[in-house]
Amino acid sequence: MSNDILQRLTETIQARKQAAPDNSYVAKLFGKGENAILKKVGEEATEVLLAAKGGDRTHLVYETADLWFHCMVLLAHHDLSAEDVLNELARREGVSGLEEKSGRKAD
Numbered sequence: 001m002s003n004d005i006l007q008r009l010t011e012t013i014q015a016r017k018q019a020a021p022d023n024s025y026v027a028k029l030f031g032k033g034e035n036a037i038l039k040k041v042g043e044e045a046t047e048v049l050l051a052a053k054g055g056d057r058t059h060l061v062y063e064t065a066d067l068w069f070h071c072m073v074l075l076a077h078h079d080l081s082a083e084d085v086l087n088e089l090a091r092r093e094g095v096s097g098l099e100e101k102s103g104r105k106a107d
Contacts, residue, residue: 006072009072010072010076017076030077037074038074041074
């Protein structure tokens with residue numbers, strides 16, 4: 001079920017890359033460029049934190065959905081998708097978090 005919604009959402013976001021900005025919020029974001037998308041992701045991340053601190057579980061789910069959506073827009077901007085992230089999570093499954101982190105390239 002969850003993969004189905006992610007796939008449909010990915011397809012919709014991809015289609016919006018070519019849509020007229022007047023007809024689509026996502027097309028408008030793409031039209032404004034990466035900085036606008038990054039700003040939205042940052043705003044949504046902050047709203048998730050505030051919702052979590054507020055203790056309202058329903059609001060936390062709502063804001064997390066907004067954050068995931070905007071992260072998917074950012075991924076699409078870079079020609080990536082939720083599937084790429086899911087594949088990375090699958091790769092990490094069963095690997096200690098400390099071990100996984102130590103195996104990353106230095107930032």
